[in-house]
Amino acid sequence: MVSPQRRQKRTVVDKNEMPNDTWGKARDELRQTVGKNNFVTWIEPLKLSSLANGVARFEVPTTFFGDWVSRNYSDHIRHQLANHGSPVDRLEFAVTRNAATRPNGTSLEPAETRPAAPARAASNNDDLPGAPLDARFTFDSFVVGKPNELAHAAARRVAEGGPVTFNPLFLYGGVGLGKTHLMHAIAHELQARRPELRVLYLSAEQFMYRFVQALRDRQIMDFKGLFRSVDVLMVDDVQFIAGKDSTQDEFFHTFNALVDQNKQIVISADRAPGEIKDLEERIKSRLQCGLVVDLHPTDYELRLGILQQKAEFYRQQYRDLKLADGVLEFLAHRITTNVRVLEGALTRLFAFASLVGREITLELTQDCLADILRASDRKVTVEEIQRKVAEHYNVRLSDLIGPKRLRSIARPRQIAMYLAKQLTPRSLPEIGRRFGGRDHTTIMHGVRKIEELMATDSQLADDLQMLKRLLQG
Amino acid sequence: MSGPEPRQMAFDLPALDAYGRDDFFASPANRLALATVENWANWPDGRLLLTGPAGSGKTHLAHIWAAETGATIVPGAGLAAARLDALVAAGDVAVEDAEAVARDPADQTALFHLLNLTAAQGRRVLLTSAISPRDWGLGLPDLLSRVQAMQAARLDAPDDALLSAVLVKLFADRQLVVPETLIPYLLARMERSVEAARDLVAALDAQSLASRKPVSRAMAAKLLDKADDPAEY
Numbered sequence: 001m002v003s004p005q006r007r008q009k010r011t012v013v014d015k016n017e018m019p020n021d022t023w024g025k026a027r028d029e030l031r032q033t034v035g036k037n038n039f040v041t042w043i044e045p046l047k048l049s050s051l052a053n054g055v056a057r058f059e060v061p062t063t064f065f066g067d068w069v070s071r072n073y074s075d076h077i078r079h080q081l082a083n084h085g086s087p088v089d090r091l092e093f094a095v096t097r098n099a100a101t102r103p104n105g106t107s108l109e110p111a112e113t114r115p116a117a118p119a120r121a122a123s124n125n126d127d128l129p130g131a132p133l134d135a136r137f138t139f140d141s142f143v144v145g146k147p148n149e150l151a152h153a154a155a156r157r158v159a160e161g162g163p164v165t166f167n168p169l170f171l172y173g174g175v176g177l178g179k180t181h182l183m184h185a186i187a188h189e190l191q192a193r194r195p196e197l198r199v200l201y202l203s204a205e206q207f208m209y210r211f212v213q214a215l216r217d218r219q220i221m222d223f224k225g226l227f228r229s230v231d232v233l234m235v236d237d238v239q240f241i242a243g244k245d246s247t248q249d250e251f252f253h254t255f256n257a258l259v260d261q262n263k264q265i266v267i268s269a270d271r272a273p274g275e276i277k278d279l280e281e282r283i284k285s286r287l288q289c290g291l292v293v294d295l296h297p298t299d300y301e302l303r304l305g306i307l308q309q310k311a312e313f314y315r316q317q318y319r320d321l322k323l324a325d326g327v328l329e330f331l332a333h334r335i336t337t338n339v340r341v342l343e344g345a346l347t348r349l350f351a352f353a354s355l356v357g358r359e360i361t362l363e364l365t366q367d368c369l370a371d372i373l374r375a376s377d378r379k380v381t382v383e384e385i386q387r388k389v390a391e392h393y394n395v396r397l398s399d400l401i402g403p404k405r406l407r408s409i410a411r412p413r414q415i416a417m418y419l420a421k422q423l424t425p426r427s428l429p430e431i432g433r434r435f436g437g438r439d440h441t442t443i444m445h446g447v448r449k450i451e452e453l454m455a456t457d458s459q460l461a462d463d464l465q466m467l468k469r470l471l472q473g
Numbered sequence: 474m475s476g477p478e479p480r481q482m483a484f485d486l487p488a489l490d491a492y493g494r495d496d497f498f499a500s501p502a503n504r505l506a507l508a509t510v511e512n513w514a515n516w517p518d519g520r521l522l523l524t525g526p527a528g529s530g531k532t533h534l535a536h537i538w539a540a541e542t543g544a545t546i547v548p549g550a551g552l553a554a555a556r557l558d559a560l561v562a563a564g565d566v567a568v569e570d571a572e573a574v575a576r577d578p579a580d581q582t583a584l585f586h587l588l589n590l591t592a593a594q595g596r597r598v599l600l601t602s603a604i605s606p607r608d609w610g611l612g613l614p615d616l617l618s619r620v621q622a623m624q625a626a627r628l629d630a631p632d633d634a635l636l637s638a639v640l641v642k643l644f645a646d647r648q649l650v651v652p653e654t655l656i657p658y659l660l661a662r663m664e665r666s667v668e669a670a671r672d673l674v675a676a677l678d679a680q681s682l683a684s685r686k687p688v689s690r691a692m693a694a695k696l697l698d699k700a701d702d703p704a705e706y
Contacts, residue, residue: 132593175614205586237615270615344622347517351624355508371524371605372621425630425666440661 023048026080033076041292042069043077047096054089056081059096061165066093068153128230129210130200137184143309145302148178151293155182158232158264159189161197166291168255168265172272173295176340179268183234186266190232197231204240208247215246224250228257234266238287243278252283265290303332303342310343314350321350322359330362334373345369366469380423380471382434388471389416392463401436414446415464421447423471492536498642500635502628503530509626510534510599513542517624519597520588522571524605525628528639528667531601534628535567538599549600552587553579561590571600571620575609585616631667636660639667643674644688649681651688658690662697673697 031039046069047059056077060066069077074091081088139159144152151171158169171179187201202210214223227233233254241247258265269276272294273287298306307328315323327349335342352368353360366373390397393412400413413435420431421443428440435443454461499507506523513521523531539546544565547555550573560566566587574580591598602609606620631639637656644651663669676696681688 134592176618203589338618338621340618341621344618347622348624351515351517355512356505371607371625371627421665425664425669427664428661430664444661 020048022051022081022084022086025084026077026086029080029083030073030076033080034073038073042073049094051081051086051088054087055092056086056088056090057092057094060093061096065165066095068150069093128198128200128226129202129206131202131206131236133184133187133201135188137181138188139185141309142178142181142185143302143306145299145305147296147298147302151178151182151295154291154293155186155266156189158266159186159193161190161194161232164262164264167259167262168267168287168290170273170287170290170292171266171268171295172270172292174297174338175270176338176342177295177297178339179295180236183236183266183268186232187234198229199232199234200227200230201234201236203236204238204251207235207251208241208244211247211250224254227254228261230258230263232264232266233258234268236268238267238269239271239276239279241279242276248280248283252280252286255283255286259286298336298339298342300332303336303339304328306339306342307332307346310346314346318350318354321353324359324361327360327362327365330365341372345372370472374472378472382420382424382426382431385419385423385471386416386434388467389419392467392470401434403436414450415460415467417443417446418450419464419467419471423468492533492540494537494540496642497530497533497537498635498638500632500638502630502632502635503534506530506534506626506628509624510538513538513597513599516597518592519565519595520591520623521597521599522606522620522623522625523599523601523628524603524625526630526666527603528671529628529631531603531628532569535569535599535601539565539567542597544597544599549573549580549584549602550576551580553577553583555583557583557587557590561587561594561596565597565599566591567599567601569601570603572602572604572606572609575611578612581611581613581616585613585619588616588619631665633660633665636665636667636670639670640674643670647674647678649674649678649688652690655688655690655693659693659697 027043030043034043042065045061045065048056049059050057058066058069060069070091070093077091078088139152139156142152151173154166154169155171157165171182173179183201187199190197190199211223214220235251238251241251255265267287272292273279273284276284311323311328315321328346331342331345335345349360349365349368353364358364386397386400389412390400393408393415395409395412399409400416404410417431417435420426420434421428424431426434428443432438432440432443450460450464454464497507503525506525509516509521510523523534525531535546538544542565544567545560545563546567546569547560549568549571552568552574568574568584568587571584574584588598590596600620600623605625606617609617609620611617611620637660640656640659659673663673673693673696677688677693680692680696684692686692
């Protein structure tokens with residue numbers, strides 16, 4: 001760190017202007033440039049404590065907060081300070097000294113060493129009515145990319161089990177972007193680092209179910225006591241209690257009681273607190289007063305990263321299976337909406353390939369995952385088949401259906417007959433009718449001819465595969 | 474014969490379906506699905522979605538699986554009325570015609586909870602459906618993504634071998650003795666679906682009862698002619 005004395009001469013603060021006026025103006029600009037949500041979460045809480053010698057010092061509530069702002073907004077902040085006549089070389093962040101949350105001298109940085117022995121599983125949580133944790137949902141198995149790095153960092157921070165710095169941590173995002181994964185990871189990590197903590201993870205619907213049961217059994221005091229005795233409460237999919245009035249009420253009181261005791265709360269939902277329909281206003285505002293983090297939809301790189309990690313895992317599980325080049329890229333490109341579906345696709349592929357004992361190729365992939373890759377299971381008609389076959393072999397549709405017996409027409413006609421029998425449930429007489437009133441025996445003959453040829457003519461077999469895919473596409 | 478033929482009233486009593494493993498006719502159209510179901514110990518996350526057109530054998534496979542695992546079979550329609558916790562406490566669960574949950578938001582939520590409950594308690598789940606989840610029309614995205622992530626097995630429309638077996642079984646179920654040559658004869662002329670086979674056999678049975686004559690090729694020809702466009706022959 002540069003000693004402040006050495007830079008004494010370069011004071012840039014105008015004597016007539018308090019640093020906070022500069023900051024006030026810079027802040028107004030920042031509101032425009034970083035967006036309202038980011039501004040409220042990250043810029044507004046910053047307190048400028050000094051602006052001198054090319055260094056702007058800010059007070060921040062937590063180290064994590066400072067790190068995050070420094071990594072993501074320092075260019076914006078320096079730019080705006082310069083625009084308002086106070087160029088600085090550097091930003092410094094110091095945790096607010098009067099923050100009562102932290103005993104002096106305790107580092108907020110993550111401890112680098114994990115406890116040598118895994119924690120006794122949930123030793124302190126045996127009486128808690130939580131949902132079981134999925135052993136696969138750990139931080140190690142969470143693939144971090146740009147769309148989810150903030151959520152990941154915040155979850156990591158909570159998982160350190162240190163003093164509560166933002167309460168609640170509210171994670172939201174579309175389906176299958178990793179909210180539940182992060183919550184389970186927090187619980188796993190806390191169990192390992194701080195086995196003495198009572199950690200309760202459950203879904204909002206389980207909270208409701210427990211509550212209703214307690215009401216029915218007249219054990220509401222036990223219920224309250226139990227939920228208010230935890231150190232960390234994590235409630236998944238909180239949107240499920242929207243519109244359930246007495247459950248919301250109880251949730252609100254539990255929430256407040258825990259916040260008052262300075263206990264950490266982590267909440268997830270499929271949308272931002274303000275956008276959850278039928279959620280009481282007072283709950284919305286409570287949920288917004290901590291750190292609200294959005295898990296963004298995945299980008300291609302993140303999806304590919306997720307697939308690569310998962311594939312590595314499966315390679316060890318299915319040692320004999322081969323995975324062809326390009327399959328992961330294909331999946332990352334085609335399945336874009338949902339990580340659960342994306343991971344499920346890979347799981348399905350490996351299970352399927354292992355069952356049939358074949359290499360995972362693009363072809364096998366398209367076959368196995370047709371239901372999610374295709375837009376619809378189209379019912380193919382005889383007419384479509386005729387049209388596509390005519391197109392493919394460059395013959396006129398009228399000729400394909402008509403009476404000409406030239407070989408260059410007869411073969412495509414038989415192929416169309418074969419496909420009509422394969423891809424539609426039409427009776428053979430019916431198919432015959434659609435091929436210019438031919439007899440069903442003619443159709444049978446055509447189908448048999450193609451079946452014979454397919455066995456020896458690989459070009460024909462390929463053509464048929466291609467046409468089938470085209471038609472069912 | 475002169476005058477109107479004497480007719481006997483025929484009641485279409487549903488023939489008893491036999492759902493044992495030995496009654497399942499394996500063919501290329503269903504071999505993979507059968508193998509997947511029998512491999513239930515290795516289903517990823519203990520879940521399988523079985524899709525296939527009507528009559529392709531979904532219910533049969535569900536029964537085979539249930540017999541092996543002691544699973545309870547419940548219909549998708551009206552799932553919200555089921556006691557889910559008791560259901561899951563009892564063991565593995567098969568939901569038949571799972572696509573029907575889409576018709577009622579309460580049923581969708583119930584299926585969602587059922588999947589979560591079974592996962593939490595280490596139970597297996599088999600869903601059967603005629604169509605793929607994409608087309609169920611689910612309004613609960615969390616449910617859709619869970620179902621789409623499931624291992625899936627597809628029963629294809631019946632091939633000729635399977636359809637012949639189905640016809641033979643359908644005649645046998647009704648204790649009808651038919652000439653051997655009738656099966657390929659029907660196969661070449663009927664719509665190639667299990668539903669069509671069911672209708673056809675039921676119609677032949679009724680015809681045979683009403684006319685007090687055994688099922689014959691001539692009888693079938695007449696029936697198929699009637700069902701078909703008369704311009705065909």
